[in-house]
Amino acid sequence: MVIQQLRVSGFRNYERVELSPPPGITVLYGANAQGKTNLIEAVSLCCLGRSHRTPRDAELVRWGESMAQVRIRVQRRDGPHEVGVTLSRDEGRKKAIRINGTAIERMGELMGHVNAVLFSPEDLRLVKDGPEVRRRFLDMEISQLRPAYFYALQRYARALHQRNGLLHTLREEPGHALGATLDDWDALLLEAGAQVIQRRIAYLQALEAESARIHGALSEGREALALRYAGQAEDAQTLERLLHAARGEDLRRGTTTVGPHRDDFRLLINGRDARLFASQGQQRTAALSLKLAETEVMRRMLDEPPVLLLDDVMSELDIKRRRMLLERLGGVQTLITCTDLSDLGGAKHDAAVRVENGALREETSEKESGHDTV
Template sequence: MKLTGFSAAGFRNLEPLEFTPGAALTVICGRNGQGKTNLLEAIWLLTGGKSFRGAKDAELVGRGKEFAVLEGDVDDEERPQHIQLTVGLPGSGRPGRTARVNGVDMGRAGAIAGTFTAVVFEPGHLSLVKGSPSGRRNFLDAALCQLYPGYLGLMRRYLRVVTQKNALLKAWNRTAGAGEMRQIFDEQLLTLGEEIGRRRQEYLTALSGPACRCYEEISGGSEALTLAYRPSTQPGESLAQALERLRAAELRAGCCLAGPHRDDFEVLLNGQPARVFGSQGQQRSVVLSLKLAEAEQARQVTGRHPVMLLDDVLSELDAGRQSYLLTRMEGKQTFVTACESAAFLRTDGIIYTMEAGRLSRA
C-alpha cells in the first residue's frame, strides 16, 4: 500500500500544503515545534482512526478555522482510492471527523477503516511497556480496527453497554427494576465481551511470533520476549462466572469490574516483567519489535504492507537499532521525521523541510 499524493488545509499549525511522497522513504526535517508531527498525524487520520496523540477532534482544526480538510490518493495494488477527511468544529456544518472515498459520502471517519492502513511509531509508545493497561488495550484495538472494520462497531456497542451499566450501578437505589436491567446489561456484556476478548487474544498470539523474532534479532538472542494476555477474570474463570462473583463488589464500587475494558497484556523478558526489570534500551527494543510485528501482521491479513509513520524515533534509538529499523523498512513506504537530514543524505529518500507549518522540498 502506498500514499501517492497528500494535501491538507486548516489542520493545526500547517499552512495549506500539497505534496507527492516518495515511493519508499520520505523524510520531513525541521526544528522542534514546526509541525512535523502534525503532518504525520494528518496522514494517520486517513486510516479513519483517532489521533495517535490522543487529541480531541476540535484540537485538530487550525486557529480561526471552522474545519480542516485532508485528502490522500492511495494505491492499494487493486485500484486507486481517493480519501477526503473533514474535521469540523462543534457547531459547524459537519462536526467531528467525516469521510468520503472516491466522492462517496461514508459518514463518520470510522467507516473507512481498512481503506488505508498505517502503523505509527513515536517516542510516547514506550508506554506500551511501562504505561497503564489502557495504552496496551488501545494498541490492540487500533490494530484490530484497521484489519477488521466490524471490530470498531463491536467495541462501540460494548463500551455503550459498560457506560449504561455503570450509570445503573451508581443510581441503583433510585432505579426501579434495577435487578432486571442489570441482568440484561450483563447478558449483553457477556456476548460482546467474549467476542472482543477472543479477537484480542487471537491477534496477540499472531503478533507474538514476528515480535519475538524481531526482538531476538535486535538483542542478538540475549533475551527471550514473551507476550501474555491477562484477562480481568481469575485463572480458569469465565467472564460469566466473574460477573456473578463480582455482583456485590460492583455495587460498592459503582462500576463494572470485569470484562475486556479491564484486560491487559504483559511483556516479559526471560520470564520477568519488562516494565520492572527491562532497561530503557530493552524497552525501546520491545516497542520496536511490537511495531514491526504489527506491520507484518497487517501484511499477512490484508496482503499489503501498511505505510510506516516514524515520528522522531531514530533519535531515541542507538546506531544498531537505527540500522535494523531502516533495513527492515527498505522497499516499504515510510515517512520519517527528524531534526537533522544528515543521516538520510545517502538514502534514496525524498527530503522535505518543515518550518512554521510550511512544507518545502529540501
C-alpha cells in the same frame, strides 16, 4: 499500499500544502514546532478517523479558520482509494468523512481503507506504562485489520457505560425499578466483550510469533521475547461466570469490575516481566520489536504492507537501534520525521522534504544524510 498524495488545508499550522511521497523512505526534517508531526497526524486521521494526539477536533483547525480538510489518495492492490476528512472548529458539528467521494455514516466504514503503523516517542513507553496504553495499542491495530472488532468495541463501550450508570443508580437506590434491566445489560456486555477478548488473544498470538523473531535478531540472540494476554477471562463461558460472581461487588462499588476494559498483556524477556525487570534499553528494543512486528502482521494479513509513520523516534534511539530499524524498512513506504538528516546516521532515503513554518520544500538531490555510517 502506498500514499500517492496527501493534501491538507486549514489543518494545524498549514494553510494549504500537498505532499506526494515516493514508494520508499521520505524524510520530513526541520526544527521543532514547524509542522512535521502535523503531517503524520493528518495521515493517521485518515486511517482511524481521529487524531492520536487530541480527542478534540477543534484543536486540529488552523487558527483563524472555521474548518480543516485532509485528503489522502492511496494505491492498494485492489486499486486507488481516496479518503477525505472535514473538521469544524464548532464542536457542535460532527466531522464529515468521505470514502471515494461517498459520505459514510459510521466510523467503522473507514477502517481498512488506509492502513498505517505509527511509531512515536510515546510508543517507547508501551512496555513500562499502564495497562490502558497496551489496550489502546491492541484496539487501534485490530480495528484496522478487522472492522467487526471496531463495532464490537463500540457495542461493549455503550453497554459498559449503561451498565455502570445503572449500577450507580442501584447503589444509591437499591430498590429502583430499573434493576430488572441489569440482566439485559449483562447479556450485551457479555456478547461484545467475548468478541473483544477473542480477537485480542488471536492478534497477540500472531504478534508474538513475529516480535519474538525480530527481537531475537535485534538482541543478537541474547534475549527471547514472549507476549501473554493478562485478562480475567479468555472465553465467553469464563467471562459470564466471573460477571455473575462479581455482581454483588459491582453493586456495592457502582461500577463494573470484570471485563476486557480491565485487561492487559505482559511482555516477557527471558521469562521475566519486562515492565518490572528490563532495563530502559531492553524496554525500547521490545517496543521497537512490537512495532516492526505490527507492520509484518499487517502485511501478511492484508497481503500488502501498510505505511509506516516514524514520528521523531530517531532521536530517542541509539545509533545501533536506529540502524536496525532502518534496515528493516524494505518494501514499506515510510515517512520519517526528524530535526536533521544526520539523525538517520547515514542511511539512504528516497526523498527529503524540509518543513519550515508550515511550508514544504523537497530536496530531491540529497539521497543520503551526508554522514558516514558509524
